[in-house]
Amino acid sequence: MARVLMKGNEALGEGAIRAGCRYFFGYPITPQSELPHYLARRMPEVGGVYLQAESEVAAINMVYGAASAGARVMTSSSSPGISLMQEGISYLAGAELPCVVVNVMRGGPGLGNIAPAQSDYFQAVKGGGHGDYRLLCLAPSSVQEILDLMALAFELADKYRNPVMVLGDGILGQMMEPVELSPYSGAAELPPKPWATTGTLGREQRNVINSLYIEPEELERVNLRLKAKYQRMEAEEKRWETYALDGAELVLVAFGTMARVARAVVERLRAEGQSAGLIRPVTLFPFPEAPFREALSRARAFLALEMSLGQMVEDVRLAVEGRCPVYFYGRTGGMVPTVAEVVEFAKEVVKGL
Structure with missing residues (x-):
């Protein structure tokens, strides 16, 4: 077990790598920019893909594409950048696509400043986008917990086929603390995803990823099914x-x-x-x-x-x-x-x- 000094933003990235994430799409914004900077180096080392998108809107839609193909994928940003991602997050929830979204919060509203804040709580917990959807939301309070909860975030995303938000703030992102790093083999066993759009693979039926349901009766059935999933989260996933x-x-x-x-x-x-x-x-x-x-x-x-x-x-x-x-x-x-x-x-x- 190695004990190293690590910044919170770096722990977010290393935790994702160790959880089997191999795709990151994002855009730099203070105070989380060390996270994409860290992954720009680490992703190629583990055979992953790092891509700096032209905007937060582009990044979240790239996440949608990778998640549709069954990849473990994440993005990160800070408050106003997360605001730009809200439509895509709603799409991801509606299409039941697992992914992790990191928000290292800063002062707002508007562009605000780069100082730490917690004023994105409503956006994260009540759903900042349109429609009846929920995100699982994890809130670490130390650099070690950041590292540990990133693994849980990806597990829960796959378990429920739902986006998971890891909610930090500018202090947690920037602070440095010692963390325990277990030996890392570079391999992570991922659950099967028979719903992913990876071709027919011998199946007669094609997989389709979608969140558009024109008939109100059909969309209501989908929403009620999603509600049952959120209720199962409430029954099984409360942590304190x-x-x-x-x-x-x-x-x-x-x-x-x-x-x-x-x-x-x-x-x-x-x-x-x-x-x-x-x-x-x-x-x-x-x-x-x-x-x-x-x-x-x-x-x-x-x-x-x-x-x-x-x-x-x-x-x-x-x-x-x-x-x-x-x-x-x-x-x-x-x-x-x-x-x-x-x-x-x-x-x-x-x-x-």
């Missing part, structure tokens, strides 16, 4: 982490970089005699309600922490089901809440209970 949750009266909820801040806040509050804990959703869709039900037996309040004006807080309120007050603290525009300011806000929340 808790910290100091036993007996916690104030429960912080955060994902990604903010979960790291929240953990330090919990430690500070515990050291000062406040009973605090943390729920960190790892899957943002499906959102994990189970730890909230567990925490409700003792919790007097929940506090959602985000680098946004408040988006995940809506899912926290749904999970709590009105049985406990839910507060929110966030910064936006690329500002990152500090441990000290969150601690002070948390103390005010506790005073008001």
Whole structure:
């Protein structure tokens, strides 16, 4: 087992390579540009294809083509670039094509800035494109977890024939941390894809990849079938982490970089005699309600922490089901809440209970 220092964006690329991804189509945008830069070197080393598209719109449609042929394929971008990909992502979901889309979030709306943010939560979790579709969405909070979750992302994409989004932010993409790299053989066993458009291969029937259904009755049947798939995701794929949750009266909820801040806040509050804990959703869709039900037996309040004006807080309120007050603290525009300011806000929340 090798221990190396790696940047988050590099871990996204190496994790994809080790998961068997051999096709990358993308376009550079800060703060994720180190990811395509890394893959431009690594893909040829493993017999893969790296292609810098002329735009994000082109990149996502190249992903559609490679996924249709059964390849393990990914793209990456940052907030406004992901916005440009939304039509293609909806097409991929409608055609039931597995792929991985990485979003290393930056400040918005519009072009915003290149500082870290979490304000793409709605876009990622509620579906930024048109139609009744969902993306599986994974939210790592360390460079090691980035590496590990990339393997899971490709597995889930193939399992459900659905796009998977890995949602990070500018801090996670740019930070460097030590990671454990297992020995790598260069081979990855991929599941069979009898639906792929690889020719008839002796079959009488041709495979067709499509998301166009002119008759409303037919499209409704397709949507209901997709809904059943999304319900199976909700039943089987919820993932989360808790910290100091036993007996916690104030429960912080955060994902990604903010979960790291929240953990330090919990430690500070515990050291000062406040009973605090943390729920960190790892899957943002499906959102994990189970730890909230567990925490409700003792919790007097929940506090959602985000680098946004408040988006995940809506899912926290749904999970709590009105049985406990839910507060929110966030910064936006690329500002990152500090441990000290969150601690002070948390103390005010506790005073008001």
